[in-house]
Amino acid sequence: MVSETDVIIVGAGASGLSAARELANLGLSYTLVEGSHRIGGRAYSEEIAPGVWFDLGCSYLHQAENNPFVAIADQLDIKIGREFGDMFAREKICFYEKGQALNPAERDAYSSFYDQCYETILNAADKGEDVAVADLIDLENKYAMTFANVMAATYTRDLDQISSVEVASFEDGSDVPIQNGYGNLVATWGADIPVSLNTRVERVIYSSKGVSVETSKGTLHGRSVLLTVSTGILASGEIEFNPVLPDWKADAVLGLPTGTLNKVCIHFDEDVFGPDGRGFHVSCNDDAGAAGFEVSVMGQNTAIVFIGGRYAVWLEKQGQQASQDYALDEIANVFGNDLRKHAAGTIATAWTTDPWTRGSYSCALPGHGRQRSVLARPIEDRLFFAGEATTIGDHACCHGAFNSGIRAAREIRNSLDR
């Protein structure tokens, strides 16, 4: 490891990797340290069956129209599913109640409730109201629980813990899947960036003279440090700061906690869904539970169940077998019990307890919808911050993390010029 450098970057996820590239472009030296054994962070693909990849973290190129990873995929000749970019459009989703498809009138009722919820949230945010989504919508509506489950899987928290500003500031766009995984895309793109793996940062000491970063492999010295770890890690106290972070920064960290979105991927040994089954399926339940599941639009014989919020935390605690049983029940409710005998392999994520993230991704709590720019703000031109929690509009996304790395690298360049 180089021990003297312009910038010490902590974390080799999308934001740390993009910062590293940008710093090199700007002519600055850096040392990039990563606590785990691999790069990519929450962009992570695993092979669930030979040639079939499952993304434990990010899987869709959200806001594909403005997503830099689309061009990167093209440059690397990585296959993406542009033609499926509208797979979450309401008319493309299949809705069910007790295993039966909703009829057109029921679909309309759900749609108009959903639109009404969004309109109310946007209006409130427009008026400057940074309040809980739960306080804005009609919780007595027949489809309130379905909406709640979808929001929990989108924002990682339940409606009482999601800020109206958080929802209103997220920008629309299409959602493009990647044949062999977003994690593999990020890992391929970042493969040539020098990283010190298995190097856990334990303490950051900063002053007007520079920074010292104590790691499991020794101490690094630099002019500045760029932190890209999740707010879950920052809040856990696992990285000690000397002096401690100022109150305004600690408030931003606590206002943007990581919540839970877990996925359970089941691979089937034959095509149990058929071409017509591909797409996103939502069961309208009365209880907290899964938001729905994707039957692989790109033709793998997989179904991926999405579960968010408190229910996801609870199910994660029940363990892998319980998660698998729950997911298989959700799928069988729609496609019938025959497919059970073809279930060949399962991966269930457990992001709440992941030691390198302590949660899935950030969600602004009510009253904290404007904290993202505060989290991004540097401290004394020595401590800089990037990562999915520091972006607005593309927040919580992998490409938002990428963009934040570039933003932070440029801030560091400017600060060193000063």
Ligand SMILES: Cc1cc2nc3c(=O)[nH]c(=O)nc-3n(C[C@H](O)[C@H](O)[C@H](O)COP(=O)(O)OP(=O)(O)OC[C@H]3O[C@@H](n4cnc5c(N)ncnc54)[C@H](O)[C@@H]3O)c2cc1C
């Ligand atoms: C289930 C799930 C589904 C998602 N779906 C999507 C999606 O479809 N589309 C999308 O755009 N986004 C999605 N996301 C979000 C996306 O994955 C993240 O926003 C993005 O990958 C975060 O990148 P990052 O660089 O900010 O953080 P990370 O990827 O977390 O990188 C931070 C790095 O810091 C390292 N680290 C932590 N502590 C230390 C330490 N003490 N010392 C050294 N290193 C440390 C970590 O190991 C990690 O590699 C999803 C995330 C999850 C969990």
